[in-house]
Structure formats: C-alpha cells, structure tokens
Amino acid sequence: MSGILLAGVGALASYQIVLVTLVACIVLLCVRTWLGVMGIVLFRRVTVLLNISVIVLLTSFLLVVILRFKTLA
Amino acid sequence: MKPWDLALRDVRRLSRDWLGSGLAAVGMVLWLCAIYRANFLQMGPLGLVSILGWTYFVGLGLVVVGFSFELLHTPLRQKRLIFLIIALVLILYATASAVEPVASLPDSWIHAGFVQYFVQHGRPLNSFDARFSWPGGFSLGAVLVAFTGQVNAFGFLRWFPVAIELAYLAPLLVIAKFSGVNRRAGWLGVALYYSTNWIYQDYFSPQALDYLFFLVAIAVVLAIWRPKRPARLGATRGYWLERIRQSREVLSIARLEGHDATTTWGSAATLWLLGLLGLICLALAMSHQLTPYALILSLGACLATRRLGRPELIVVAGLLAVGWLSLGASNFWLGHLSVIFGSVGQISSTIGSNVTSRVSGSVSHLMIVKVRMLITAGLFFFAGIGVLRRHADSRTLEALSVVPFALLVAQNYGGEGLLRVVLYSLPFASLLAASAILPDTSGTIRAFAPRLRNGRRVRTLLRLAVVIVVLGFAVVSTIVRGGNDSYEAFSTGELAAVNYAYAHVRPGQIIGVVTPFLPVEIRDVGSVIIYASSGGSTFPTLKQEGSMLIKAKPAVIVLSQSQEAWGELIAGYPKGWEAVVEVDLVQHGYRVVASWPTATVLEPPPSVG
Numbered sequence: 001m002s003g004i005l006l007a008g009v010g011a012l013a014s015y016q017i018v019l020v021t022l023v024a025c026i027v028l029l030c031v032r033t034w035l036g037v038m039g040i041v042l043f044r045r046v047t048v049l050l051n052i053s054v055i056v057l058l059t060s061f062l063l064v065v066i067l068r069f070k071t072l073a
Numbered sequence: 074m075k076p077w078d079l080a081l082r083d084v085r086r087l088s089r090d091w092l093g094s095g096l097a098a099v100g101m102v103l104w105l106c107a108i109y110r111a112n113f114l115q116m117g118p119l120g121l122v123s124i125l126g127w128t129y130f131v132g133l134g135l136v137v138v139g140f141s142f143e144l145l146h147t148p149l150r151q152k153r154l155i156f157l158i159i160a161l162v163l164i165l166y167a168t169a170s171a172v173e174p175v176a177s178l179p180d181s182w183i184h185a186g187f188v189q190y191f192v193q194h195g196r197p198l199n200s201f202d203a204r205f206s207w208p209g210g211f212s213l214g215a216v217l218v219a220f221t222g223q224v225n226a227f228g229f230l231r232w233f234p235v236a237i238e239l240a241y242l243a244p245l246l247v248i249a250k251f252s253g254v255n256r257r258a259g260w261l262g263v264a265l266y267y268s269t270n271w272i273y274q275d276y277f278s279p280q281a282l283d284y285l286f287f288l289v290a291i292a293v294v295l296a297i298w299r300p301k302r303p304a305r306l307g308a309t310r311g312y313w314l315e316r317i318r319q320s321r322e323v324l325s326i327a328r329l330e331g332h333d334a335t336t337t338w339g340s341a342a343t344l345w346l347l348g349l350l351g352l353i354c355l356a357l358a359m360s361h362q363l364t365p366y367a368l369i370l371s372l373g374a375c376l377a378t379r380r381l382g383r384p385e386l387i388v389v390a391g392l393l394a395v396g397w398l399s400l401g402a403s404n405f406w407l408g409h410l411s412v413i414f415g416s417v418g419q420i421s422s423t424i425g426s427n428v429t430s431r432v433s434g435s436v437s438h439l440m441i442v443k444v445r446m447l448i449t450a451g452l453f454f455f456a457g458i459g460v461l462r463r464h465a466d467s468r469t470l471e472a473l474s475v476v477p478f479a480l481l482v483a484q485n486y487g488g489e490g491l492l493r494v495v496l497y498s499l500p501f502a503s504l505l506a507a508s509a510i511l512p513d514t515s516g517t518i519r520a521f522a523p524r525l526r527n528g529r530r531v532r533t534l535l536r537l538a539v540v541i542v543v544l545g546f547a548v549v550s551t552i553v554r555g556g557n558d559s560y561e562a563f564s565t566g567e568l569a570a571v572n573y574a575y576a577h578v579r580p581g582q583i584i585g586v587v588t589p590f591l592p593v594e595i596r597d598v599g600s601v602i603i604y605a606s607s608g609g610s611t612f613p614t615l616k617q618e619g620s621m622l623i624k625a626k627p628a629v630i631v632l633s634q635s636q637e638a639w640g641e642l643i644a645g646y647p648k649g650w651e652a653v654v655e656v657d658l659v660q661h662g663y664r665v666v667a668s669w670p671t672a673t674v675l676e677p678p679p680s681v682g
Contacts, residue, residue: 073410
C-alpha cells in the first residue's frame with residue numbers, strides 16, 4: 001500500500017483508485033467470460049482463485065465508490 | 074368448368090391473396106389525405122386529434138384490418154407483415170411530424186441546443202444541467218451534425234420520432250422471434266407495442282437512442298441463449314410440486330452461473346457479440362441516467378429465467394453504470410447526493426409524484442391523462458390474460474415485464490419514473506398481451522388457464538379480436554399521444570419569435586417567458602438565460618405573472634400561442650389571459666417590437682433594458 005493511501009481514508013475516494021479497481025475488475029470478468037465461452041477448463045484451484053479475486057475487487061470497487069460519495073458529496 | 078368460372082375463381086384467389094396489402098394501401102392513401110387536409114393552426118385543447126379528419130381513422134382502420142387478414146393468412150408472409158407494420162408505424166408516429174410545421178416538445182429543442190454546445194466547444198458544460206453529466210448521446214449528435222455538414226441539429230428534430238421508432242422495429246422483431254411466443258403472436262405483439270406506446274420518449278433525446286441500445290441488447294441475449302430443458306417435469310411428485318421445485322432453482326448456483334442456458338452459436342461469434350454488448354453497456358452508462366439500470370435488471374431477469382449464459386455481462390453493465398456515476402457524473406451529484414439517493418425506498422411518494430401530481434389541469438387535459446393510465450392498464454390486463462393462457466419454455470417475458478418496476482424503489486426520476494418503467498416493460502408486456510389472443514400451445518411450462526376449444530369460425534373470431542384490440546389501442550394512442558400538442562407543438566411564428574429574441578440579446582442577458590413551452594435554449598446555452606415566471610410546480614396568479622416577468626428584467630419577453638394554450642389547460646388561466654399579461658407589460662413601458670400571428674416579442678423601456 002502506498003504512502004498516499006495511508007495518508008487518509010479520503011484518499012481512497014480519489015478517481016484514480018475507483019478507475020483502477022473498475023478496470024481491474026472488468027479485465028478479470030473478461031478473462032472469466034473468455035474462458036467460459038471458449039470452454040477452457042482450469043484447475044479447480046485457479047478457478048476458485050479467479051472467482052475470489054473478482055469478488056474481492058468488486059467489493060473493493062463498491063467500497064471506494066461509497067467512500068467517494070461520502071467524502072465528496 | 075367454364076372459362077369465365079375459371080377466371081372468376083382466379084380473381085377471387087387473387088383478391089384474397091392481396092386483400093391485406095390492398096386494404097393497407099388504400100388506408101395509406103386516406104392517411105395522406107388526412108395529413109394534407111389538417112390545419113395546424115386550428116388545433117384545439119385535445120391536441121393533434123382535433124385537426125385529424127375521419128380519413129385518418131378510416132385509413133388507420135383499413136391498415137389494421139389488412140394486418141389482421143395478413144396475420145392469420147396461411148402461410149405467414151413476413152415481407153407483407155413488415156410492410157403492414159411499417160404502415161402502422163407511419164400512421165401512428167409520422168402524423169405529428171407531417172402535420173406540425175416544426176418539431177414539437179421543448180426538450181427536443183433543448184437537446185439540439187446542447188448538441189450545438191458540443192459542436193462549438195467540443196466538451197460538456199459542467200454544472201449547468203444534469204443531462205450534461207451523461208453526454209454520450211449529445212456527443213454522438215454533435216458528430217452526426219459535423220458528419221452531415223449541418224450547422225446545427227435542428228434538421229434532425231422533426232422526423233426523429235418516426236425514424237427512431239422504425240429503428241426499434243429490427244430489435245423488436247428479433248425479440249418477438251426468440252421470446253418464446255409463436256410467430257403470429259410475435260407479429261401481433263410488435264403491432265401492440267406500436268399501438269400502445271403513447272409515452273412520447275422517442276423525441277430527439279439520449280433516452281430515445283438508449284432505448285434502441287436497450288432493445289438491441291435484449292434482442293441479442295434472447296437470440297444467443299435458449300433455456301435448457303429441466304431435468305424432469307410433471308413426474309411422480311405432481312405438477313405443482315415440480316413447478317415449486319423448479320421455481321426454487323432460480324436462486325441456485327448453477328442458474329446464477331448461467332449453466333441453465335444453452336446456445337448453438339459458435340464460441341467466436343458469442344465472444345464478438347459479448348464484446349458488442351459490453352460496448353453497448355458502456356455507451357448506455359455515459360448517455361442516460363436510468364436506462365443502464367433498466368438493462369441490468371432485464372439481464373438479471375434473463376439470467377434467472379435461463380436466457381443468459383454469461384452472468385459476467387450483468388456485473389460489467391453494473392460496474393460501468395456505477396463507475397460512470399461515480400467518476401463521469403460527479404459534477405451532477407457533488408453537493409446534492411440526495412437527488413440520487415433521497416427517494417430510495419419511498420415507493421408511495423414516488424407513485425404519488427408519478428401519478429397523482431399529473432392528474433391535474435383542465436377537463437380535456439384530465440381526460441387525456443386518465444385515458445393514458447387506462448390504455449396502460451388495459452395492456453397489462455391483456456398481458457395478465459396472456460400469462461394465464463400461454464404454454465412456455467421459460468417465464469422470461471413475464472420477468473422482463475415486471476423487473477423494470479424495481480427501478481421505482483430506487484428513484485422517482487423527477488416524477489417521470491413510472492412512465493419510463495412502463496416503457497422498458499412495454500415490448501415484453503405487448504408480447505404477453507398478444508399471447509392472450511394467440512397463445513402458445515406447447516412448452517414445458519403448462520398454461521394456468523384451460524385451453525379454449527377451437528370452433529368452426531375460429532379464424533374469423535381471431536381476426537375480429539385482433540382488429541378490435543389493435544385498432545382500439547391505436548385510436549386511443551393517437552388521441553393521448555398528441556394530447557399535449559396544443560401547447561407542446563409550435564408554429565413557425567413561435568420559432569421565428571424565439572430566433573428574433575436570441576438575435577437581440579447579448580451573453581448574460583435574459584429572455585423572459587411565462588412558461589418554457591417554447592423552442593427555447595436552442596443556442597447560446599449557458600450564456601443567455603431563460604427566465605420562466607411559471608417555471609416551477611406552482612403557478613402564480615395572472616396578476617403576478619406580469620410583475621414577476623418585469624422584476625426579472627429580461628432583455629426581451631416572448632408571448633406565444635403555445636404558452637396561451639398551456640395557461641388555459643394546465644395553469645387554469647381564463648381564455649385570452651395572455652392579452653391581459655401583454656397589456657400589463659405595455660402599461661409598464663414595454664413595447665411590441667415584433668409579432669407573428671402566433672407570437673409576440675416585447676422589449677422593456679430603455680431605462681430597464
């Protein structure tokens with residue numbers, strides 16, 4: 001975690017954080033879709049890891065969005 | 074058989090073959106006569122219908138009768154049905170554009186003004202209007218203006234409603250084909266959609282474009298994925314126990330992961346289409362406030378009813394919508410977050426602001442508003458009968474008809490939420506309503522109602538039912554759709570008066586009007602201010618109108634026929650009230666500087682100006 005993030009909770013509401021979380025989440029979802037449509041079967045452990053990453057990123061995105069609403073509004 | 078008997082038989086066969094198209098062709102000629110004879114300046118309080126003669130309704134009737142003949146013809150002739158649907162669309166949606174001299178609805182002119190701002194500045198105007206925070210549609214409009222070599226978007230406004238309604242036809246036909254209803258019910262559903270869509274969200278606006286995207290997205294999803302057949306149905310446990318078990322599977326992991334939907338499409342084609350859907354979601358997210366969420370709910374309905382195989386699409390659509398709200402639309406919510414979240418959960422106040430507040434005004438306006446509610450209730454009543462009568466493989470149409478109403482829990486959308494929700498539900502409710510007349514007789518999910526026995530004259534009765542229902546809805550739709558046109562449609566004089574006003578004000582100065590039912594904000598957005606003395610939800614007394622206008626110190630004041638009609642129908646002012654305001658202004662030193670038969674422009678005395 002960088003020094004900027006540690007500087008204050010409000011820093012988490014910056015547009016960069018929201019954008020990076022959003023893009024990361026969409027990229028993982030695209031990978032998941034591609035695997036599903038192409039019928040590529042991964043090791044179960046990798047699939048679980050992918051799903052957990054999506055859930056974590058999705059939760060992080062929602063949290064930073066709520067934080068952004070609370071901080072800026 | 075004698076030669077003339079043969080010839081007579083041929084003539085009969087030929088006339089039966091071409092009866093539907095022939096009736097429609099005669100109907101179109103009568104419709105053109107109605108347009109030719111309509112005089113816009115004679116429009117009464119009932120709006121558009123007050124200037125349409127009997128030829129319009131006979132023409133509409135012939136097209137609907139022709140449609141019913143063609144719909145029940147064996148074999149089904151799709152090209153002729155498309156011709157008949159296009160004829161119906163032209164009659165219902167091109168009449169106002171053809172009869173009214175300039176585009177109606179102030180909002181379409183405001184949107185043209187916003188597009189003009191994009192053309193001139195290449196960026197949105199922040200903190201001016203909420204709509205600038207979702208600039209996708211306006212930006213595309215600016216590209217279109219530049220691409221076609223126009224100086225502004227005014228040329229697109231007048232015929233936009235009919236053009237976009239015709240654009241809706243392609244996705245609607247795909248939805249009808251893949252929705253699970255039989256082919257005839259599909260065509261009837263499309264006709265019912267056009268006959269009941271009085272909502273008038275097809276004017277030059279981002280929401281009209283986004284509605285096209287919405288329909289395309291749902292059409293693509295329904296075309297790609299089909300419901301997997303349930304493992305077992307109606308087995309030893311009994312029909313209802315089995316149905317309850319299957320309903321519980323809506324929330325199973327397999328269903329939520331999209332495993333209950335199947336496709337015959339290749340993986341490359343599916344990936345390309347998913348990419349296209351992702352782009353559509355992105356375009357929706359940055360173009361309109363409500364449509365992205367309607368799409369998310371509708372995709373959720375498709376997933377729950379085994380018609381979507383990739384749940385990631387819903388999550389991506391949600392991420393893009395919320396992401397744009399958080400990042401792109403921050404100018405809108407900074408400082409007033411309550412506009413977005415203030416009405417969450419307040420359903421009764423949302424319904425109140427959407428229904429009760431609209432039921433006001435003169436007797437003729439009240440009639441229009443009440444008939445609008447009745448036509449919508451009528452369609453949903455038929456849809457309910459359709460749900461009871463049809464066999465199906467999945468309940469996708471039912472879910473798609475219902476889920477948009479969940480939007481009302483989150484937003485009242487400035488008192489327009491219910492209208493929009495009905496619009497998102499309409500294509501699917503129309504197909505269900507069509508199933509009330511032409512229900513499916515096969516499918517793994519059995520109908521609730523027992524099947525009616527087909528009598529000897531079943532085809533004639535069905536034809537009659539189609540004519541009564543479609544024609545009934547189409548006639549009522551004509552009346553209510555143009556019901557506000559007496560104050561929402563404008564003459565060339567009114568447009569000239571507004572142009573005159575803009576030509577005689579400087580940046581920072583004010584154009585005064587009683588009510589913004591005029592083609593205002595068509596240029597100089599953000600630099601010339603429009604002041605409306607009756608711009609709020611409560612109306613001042615007639616005496617206050619003049620003094621409020623004077624107090625605002627406008628550089629010019631525009632009085633017009635549309636404002637006069639608005640005052641009589643909505644604000645309850647007496648007939649000729651505008652003359653009273655004009656006399657009041659003249660007594661305070663204002664002078665008439667330009668006038669047309671339908672509009673007057675006044676300027677203040679030099680000391681005020």
